[in-house]
Amino acid sequence: MAHNELTMPQTSSRPPAFGGLGVVIGAAAAGVLALGVPQFGVPYVTNLVFTFLVFFILAQSWDWIGGLAGYVNLGHFAYYGIGAYAFAASLVAGVPTPLCFLIAAVAVAGIAALLSFPLFRLKGDYFAFATLAILPLAELLAFNLVPLTGGADGIVLPPHYVLVPAFYTAVGLAVVTFALSVLLARSRFGYALKSIRNDEQAAEVVGIRIFPAKRAVMVLSGAFAALAGAVHAWQLSYIDPPTVFGLNVALVPVAMALFGGSGLLWGPLVGVVLLFSIQQYLLVNMTMLHATVYGLIILLIGRFMPGGLLRSAFARSTPGLRALSREVHHEIEAAPPAATHERRLPMPVRAPDPDKVLLSLKGITKAFGGNVAVNNVTLDVREGEVIGLVGANGSGKTTLFNCISKVYEPQGTLLFDGADMKGLRRDEVAGIGVGRTFQNPRPFGDLTVAENIAVAATFRADKPSMTEALKEAESYAAFVGLEERFTQRADALSLQEKKSLELARALALHPKLLLVDEVASGLTPAEVKRFVSHIREIREVYGVTVIWVEHIFSALAQIVDRLVVLEQGQVIADAPLAEAVRDERVLAAYLGSAATKEGH
Ligand SMILES: Nc1ncnc2c1ncn2[C@@H]1O[C@H](COP(=O)(O)OP(=O)(O)OP(=O)(O)O)[C@@H](O)[C@H]1O
Structure with missing residues (x-):
């Protein structure tokens, strides 16, 4: 396929009134104005603004990890303290001042990268408390690593009057910190962090490698806290452990x-x-x-x-x-809905080979304690097939999807496109071409519909820019009927709309295999029909293979080639639809109640 075959909707993305270049220029202008402060010749005022700037760099850099990624790092101030010590120790050792700043930033970046490994094993309150523990630990080390830190005596810096150069440095750092915040909020990396903040597992299944993203933001915010500590140490001319690690200011x-x-x-x-x-x-x-x-x-x-x-x-x-x-959202001027409805999706057009097995499951088993949710499932899925996966509540359908998308690592062998999926992470599974929806939809609630779809697109192998991805997103949104909700936050959508958004987001990954988990419940017959026509188009035009878990049998009956029936985690039938519905065990296990209810 080629993207150049496609007709893209006329969508434009422009920065919001308080985002992008305008704000960066504004921040730079504020910085230039601030440069005038020392000209008043009142050291008290210069000192006051300087302290303000140090706090600003600390608060703003904290928010990259706290606000964007949603991890409350209560130990951020420790990076400030370590930066202050690294700077002071280097300066006393005779290292040129600019290099001292670099040493402080690099040292703390390294420490932050190392700390990321244990810290990001934790979440929520546990993460916050673990990070808080870094402060007293750092203070203790500062007291005891006397050759490096001077212990309780602290470090006295060479006696130079540096308020003015320190002030200018702080202004520069503050401007850069704010400009970076503007850029981060709108960048692919920033959207990865926002997705992580919303739902880590959903972020992974759209292809985001979450640990490197979290480590990178920890390193970045740590380095800026270190620079704040360094410039403060420079100006204070004396530091000791309570000053730079004390909980009273931390x-x-x-x-x-x-x-x-x-x-x-x-x-x-x-x-x-x-x-x-x-x-x-x-x-x-x-x-x-x-x-x-x-x-x-x-x-x-x-x-x-x-x-x-x-x-x-x-x-x-x-x-x-x-x-x-x-x-900060990418503002979109949505094209008129009618204009995009009939357009084709910006997806690869694949010609499926019906003889080729795309996904092969051999002896897949997943147990939760003594409860074997998926029990020795063996199944081949051929390219271009639409398979209905059915079974009573609790029969293991969603768990099987979770095994394929590596939400769980199951026992047994999974082959995709002939390659073993053992050990693949969730984002890698997305990368090789497996898209999925969740039974209980998990969109990124505080991102817009457009951003939800675009963020998935930007983490594809071809890595379109956020602007290109937003253009694409409108096609997917229109395809699932969300064109009028395009610029709204996902948490404002109805349940059905969220399910549609999940489908659009999964399609934006350009999947070869799509796992659809119960989308039809709650839809009117007309909506079911429309959804079935979507699945038909996805398969027939784009060659996507589909496994569809659904309780609404009438929906599956309109499209599936094969029905696979699970009972207590085991496959009890795997047959063409017409044959499967004649199987007594299938009727007993699933179709009895569902079919009767629906009159089938
Ligand atoms: N994370 C989990 N921890 C413990 N048990 C689980 C977990 N996830 C699923 N199970 C159990 O595994 C079994 C299969 O659940 P699963 O959700 O896969 O069934 P399902 O066929 O998708 O059901 P439904 O149609 O109600 O969605 C159930 O007994 C369920 O309680």
Whole structure:
């Protein structure tokens, strides 16, 4: 097939009002303005803005992992501390200053990469607590690795007045941090992280290698925290373990990002501006009680604005804040639905060889404790076939799909296109041409329909850009009837629409084999008919092989070549449809109740 055979819909993607180049230019302009601060000649003000910038770099870089990937890294500040020590130790050893920054960033990047291995075995609260433990551990090491860190005495840097160059460095770093956030939010990598945040398993089955993506964002955010630590150490001219690893400040950047609205482009900045201002006000006006009042304010905000200020009703109804509270999505001007309906899908057109076995299962078994969900299943699926996989509830249909797509690694042998699938990861299974839908749909809820489809397309072997993928996405969306929902968030869709989106997302992978898990329940007869016509087109025009799990027998009866019947994990029938429905065991196991209900 060739993409150039295709007629693409007239879709255009343009950056949202507060995204892309405009924001990068805005950030650069703010940076240039900030460069003027030292010209006032008031060191207090320069110092204040400098500290603000350090907090901003920390909060914003934390949000790459916390907001984009959804991993709450409470130990982010440890990277700041290690960066500060690496910088200070190098500077004292006589290394030129720019190289000291590089050493700090590289050292922490290496440590972050190593820490990723144990940390990303954990999720949710466990991940957060494990990362929190890094802070006291780093502090302990700083106290005890005396030759490197000076122990409790800390490190005194060479006595130079560096506030102004440190300030300029911090401005540069802050601008780069923000510009990177803009680019990340719209990049393929950023979308991989957002998909991971939404649903790791679904991300894997659309071809995303999740661990390298998580490790990469840990390394990137760690390196920027290290640079913040380095520039701060430079300006402080003295560091000791409590200053750079102390829990009293370690969680402040996290609180700032969460307070503003983690995961929103402007969230960390707004959080830093507000919390930093409150902190300074309290420091000046409440010497004794400032920490208590500050903590109370953070608690109250957490209670009444759990998603952060920019996600609150107040922000959404306040003109200035409303613009800042927008999520970064690729904005699409959808082509008129009617114009795209009849267009062909941008999929490869394959001519199936009916004699060729595409998928071969030999003795596939999967047990959960003593419950053998799939029991010694042996089955050949030929190219271009549409197979109906049926059986009573709990007979093992979904588990068999999970074995094929490597949600589980089963016992037995799986061959795809003649190659052994043993040890393949889920993303690799997607890469070799297996697409699937989930019985309970799992779209990436806070991405739009367009982005859901496009993200799958961008992780195909031919790696189209996000813009190209968004163009393609409209064809798939129109194919499954979601053209009018194209720019809406997936979590706003109905159950049926989510199922349709799953189909579109799976098709965007250009699968050779499509595993469809119960899409017809809840559809009207007309909708079932339309869905069947989709499956027919997928098979007849694009040569895709399909295994369809479905309880609605009338849907399968319209299209399947073969019926494979499971009972308690075992194949009890594998025959052409007409033959299978005459089998007593099949009727008893499945068709009895379903067929009677439907009048078949
Ligand atoms: N993750 C799991 N842990 C433990 N048991 C499981 C798990 N997944 C499935 N099972 C069990 O495996 C058996 C087969 O379940 P499976 O979901 O594959 O059946 P199914 O045929 O798809 O059912 P349904 O038609 O209701 O979707 C059931 O007994 C189920 O309880």
